[in-house]
Structures are given as structure tokens and as C-alpha cells.
Amino acid sequence: MLEVQTLHIGYKKALIDQIDLEAKAGEIVAVIGRNGTGKSTFLKTMGGLIPAVSGKITWNTHDILRINAKQRAQFISIVQTSAPEWTGLTVQEVIALGAYPEKIDPAHVKVVSLLSTFRLEKVSKQRVDEISDGEQQKTMIARALMQDTPIILMDEPTAFLDYPSRKEWWELVSDLRSKNKLIIVATHDIAMLREKGADRIWLFEEGKVSERKDTPDW
Amino acid sequence: MFGSVHLPLGEVISALFGQEVSETTRLIVIESRLPRAITASLAGSGLAICGLLMQRFFQNPLAGPSVLGITSGASLGVALVVLLTGGALAAVGIVFGAFFGSMVVLLIILLFALRVQRPVTLLIFGLMVGYMVSAAVILLQFGSSKEALRSFVFWGMGSFSDMQWSEITVLSVVVIAGFFWAFSLARKLDLWSLGESYARSMGLNHRQFRIGVLLLTGIITSIVTAYCGPIAFIGLAVPHLARGFWKSGKHTVLIPAVAISGMIIGLGCDLIARLPGAEGALPLNAVTSFMGAPVVIAIILKGRRVF
Numbered sequence: 001m002l003e004v005q006t007l008h009i010g011y012k013k014a015l016i017d018q019i020d021l022e023a024k025a026g027e028i029v030a031v032i033g034r035n036g037t038g039k040s041t042f043l044k045t046m047g048g049l050i051p052a053v054s055g056k057i058t059w060n061t062h063d064i065l066r067i068n069a070k071q072r073a074q075f076i077s078i079v080q081t082s083a084p085e086w087t088g089l090t091v092q093e094v095i096a097l098g099a100y101p102e103k104i105d106p107a108h109v110k111v112v113s114l115l116s117t118f119r120l121e122k123v124s125k126q127r128v129d130e131i132s133d134g135e136q137q138k139t140m141i142a143r144a145l146m147q148d149t150p151i152i153l154m155d156e157p158t159a160f161l162d163y164p165s166r167k168e169w170w171e172l173v174s175d176l177r178s179k180n181k182l183i184i185v186a187t188h189d190i191a192m193l194r195e196k197g198a199d200r201i202w203l204f205e206e207g208k209v210s211e212r213k214d215t216p217d218w
Numbered sequence: 219m220f221g222s223v224h225l226p227l228g229e230v231i232s233a234l235f236g237q238e239v240s241e242t243t244r245l246i247v248i249e250s251r252l253p254r255a256i257t258a259s260l261a262g263s264g265l266a267i268c269g270l271l272m273q274r275f276f277q278n279p280l281a282g283p284s285v286l287g288i289t290s291g292a293s294l295g296v297a298l299v300v301l302l303t304g305g306a307l308a309a310v311g312i313v314f315g316a317f318f319g320s321m322v323v324l325l326i327i328l329l330f331a332l333r334v335q336r337p338v339t340l341l342i343f344g345l346m347v348g349y350m351v352s353a354a355v356i357l358l359q360f361g362s363s364k365e366a367l368r369s370f371v372f373w374g375m376g377s378f379s380d381m382q383w384s385e386i387t388v389l390s391v392v393v394i395a396g397f398f399w400a401f402s403l404a405r406k407l408d409l410w411s412l413g414e415s416y417a418r419s420m421g422l423n424h425r426q427f428r429i430g431v432l433l434l435t436g437i438i439t440s441i442v443t444a445y446c447g448p449i450a451f452i453g454l455a456v457p458h459l460a461r462g463f464w465k466s467g468k469h470t471v472l473i474p475a476v477a478i479s480g481m482i483i484g485l486g487c488d489l490i491a492r493l494p495g496a497e498g499a500l501p502l503n504a505v506t507s508f509m510g511a512p513v514v515i516a517i518i519l520k521g522r523r524v525f
Contacts, residue, residue, distance in 0.1 A: 044415075047415075047419055048419070049415055049418060049419070069418050069419075069421050069422060069424070070421040072421075073419060073420050073421030074421075076419065077419060077420070078415065078416070078419040080413075080415060080416070084411065084413050085413075086277055086279070086411070087412055087467055088466065088467020088468075089408060089412075089467040089468065090467070093408075093467070093468060097409065097412070097420070098420070100405065100420050100421060103405075127467065140416075
């Protein structure tokens, strides 16, 4: 169970003063709101990339804001909007790297199975920075699954994708419920959210966050 | 074999294996050409490793060992020694001047690195320190004698010559240890290649990693520059060559690949610098740039991805 308690986020001064939220394993949470309302800041704070101004985030009994990068990597993985620009690593190498610090061969059965789940077999030996945006996003999610964390944070992962890729992406992510993962995804794709649905919707507005059941009429 | 004095291959081999040859041949091979070849290999290898680390750390294909301002620091150290003493100090003074100058800059960079978040801020800082230090060097040049200026300019051309065996020992310890240190960072560099956010979210201690990469690059660059002068282009060009040739992004492959390529290119540049056969040799930095630039252009034109 994820609990966000009296969390204040922002850079030098608080962008949002008090966030209190909760979510459970096996849920998909959509984080929505206009640009600049703090969705990315919230995800970055949770992912440990920027410090929280104050407050607490716990996963079961673990305080995930007050642990080091190595410990946090066991609880939270991230998927960003854009894939790496200049890596030179192949799709299978990136997925295998998800097991870090454990060393896993790119031909390992776990990697092969993820390649097949995400239908990436054909591009498995191509460089990640040379495949399509849709394939890149799938590679980065497969890598997050290799990291095998209970929580996966995704920051506008479908922003650069066309309609069929977005649809495929939402279907793949919906299937992750069965793996008992908590997926928190910031998105502007309200149309797809209406079509596919989420277990919770966290609406970010100027200076506050609220949970609601339905998508707003934008 | 090649050089201002022509020696047959057989004699060179005999000299190398300690068989009886004329004293002149022995001196040329053992005291001049062999140390130069070893220096060229080690310096080329060391600079190429630093270039790879800097390009990866800053995620920028134009980065090289000189972006941290360390080479400029070495120049300032040498300028202080050579220009202020009127060129009277021997080679030892130059080595100390260069090493001290680069260490001061490295210290400033490390202190700054502890305070800033983004690598690109550090990149700009390093370049700016480099410019400021270069400006100080120009001021020193402006007020110095002709002879002093001449020896400073010669140092700036770079050279693999005039190395004592004791100096080669220091250089080899630093470069070989640096190679293993870099190799131990290989998987962390793989993580870093996905971008800083991904690397940190996958468990990389980015502060420790950053200090490690800067310290490693700083030490190798300082030592090589102290002994050989500011060698241009090898550090920037060789990683591109190695990536093009080995076609891998994995650093367990790239680090040895770059080390070997750096060795070959270092030796090749020294060989070309000696080819004219006449008195002396061409300035090394002219050769490295003349060779390096077209190679990088050729890789780009062949459609191989550099960035």
C-alpha cells in the first residue's frame, strides 16, 4: 500500500502544499492536470530525482523518500517521456541492464520472455536510439519490469506515440495489473483514459491534488 | 626503422633482444625509439579512455579530455615555469609545472561538481575555467622573452620524445591502473548512457560516480599532458573510431576497444610525425589533428551514427 502523507513538493518554494493520497498494488493510477500543475514534479519527487520540501511517502512500512538510490531502485522504477538519445546499447542489452546490479546476459530467458511479451523480438539486436518511438517506450517498460519493482512511475509515456501505438501501450499496461504492480502514469491522453479506464484518477490543479473517479470534461 | 636515421629491421630486433649491435644503434633503439613508441602507445591509450569517459559522462560527442579545463591548467603551470624563469628550467620543471597546474584546475572542478546538479552546468564551467586559464597564459606570453616563448610554443606542439625510463614507469602505472579503474566503471557507464534520471532510478549513486569519472579523467590527462604536452584530437577522435569499428555501446567492449585503438593511433601519429626522414620531426599536434579530423568526417559521411 502506497501512502502519501502531508507531502509538500516543489523546487525552491512549495508548488503544492499538501498532498495526501493512497493507492494499492495491482492498480493503475492516472495522474492528470494541466501543464505546470506539478505532475512531473510529483513523480520526480517520488522517484527520488528531486528532494521533497517536506512530508512522507511510504510503501508498506518503508519510507521511500529517506532511502538511498540503490534501496529505492528496489521499490520504484521509472519510464520517461523520451527514450535515451545516445546510448549505443541494443534493445536486449537495455532490458538486461534492468536487473542491475545483478548481471544478466542479454540472451537470458527472462529477457527473451519480455521481448516476446512486448513483441520486440525483431528489433532485439538493434540500437535503442534507432528504433521507433513506440518500440522505444516498450523497451523502457520491459526494462522496468526486469527491474521488478512493485511501483512503476511513468511520465507521459505516450506523448510521442500515434493512435495504434497508444492503444497497444494502454493494453500492455492494463495487463500489468495481473502482475500486481502499482502503475502511476502522468498523462494528457484523456481520450484513451476514458476508453481504457484507470483504477484511480489523481487530478492536479493549481496548488492542490484531489482524487476522483471519472475523467474531467476537458 | 623509420626516423631521421635509417636502421635495418634485423638490427632493430637484435638491439631490442640485447644482442650485440653497434653502440649507436643500441642508443637509438633502446634509449630513443623504444621509449618513444611506449610513450606514444600509453599516452594515446590514456587520452582515448579519457575521451570516451568524457563523451559518455557529458552525453556529448564533442567532449574530450580537454573539456574540463585540465589541459589549460597544465598550460598555465608550464607557462609559469617556462615564461617566468625565461626558459631556464629543465624538462623536470615543465613536468612539475604541468602537473601542478592541472591538479589545481581538477580540484576546482571537483569542488564545483559537488555543488551542481546537472552535468551540462559542469561542462560549461570546465570550458569557462579553460578560457580564463588560457587568458592568463596569453598574458604571460605577452610579457615574456623570445627564447622562453619559443620553448613554451614547442611544449604546446606535443611530443612523445625525451622520456626517461623512470618517467615511462610512472606513465604506465597511471595508464594501466586507469584502464582497470575505467573498466570497473563499465556497467555504471552503461546505466549512465540511458540518461542520468534512468541511471539514478536504477540504483546508481550519481555523486560517487561523478567524482570517480572526473578524478580518473583528471589524473590520466594531467600525467599525459605533463609528460607529452597538450596532445590534441586523439581523445576526441579515437572513441568515435572505436564505436564505428566495434559497433557496440557496451562499455565492457568499448573501454578495451578504445584503449587498443588509442595505442595504435598514438603510434601511427608518432610514426607519421617522423616520416619526413629529414632532421627532427613534424609537430605532433599537427599530425594528430590532420589525421583525426578527416577520419571523424569520413565516419559521419559513411552514415555511421556518431550522435
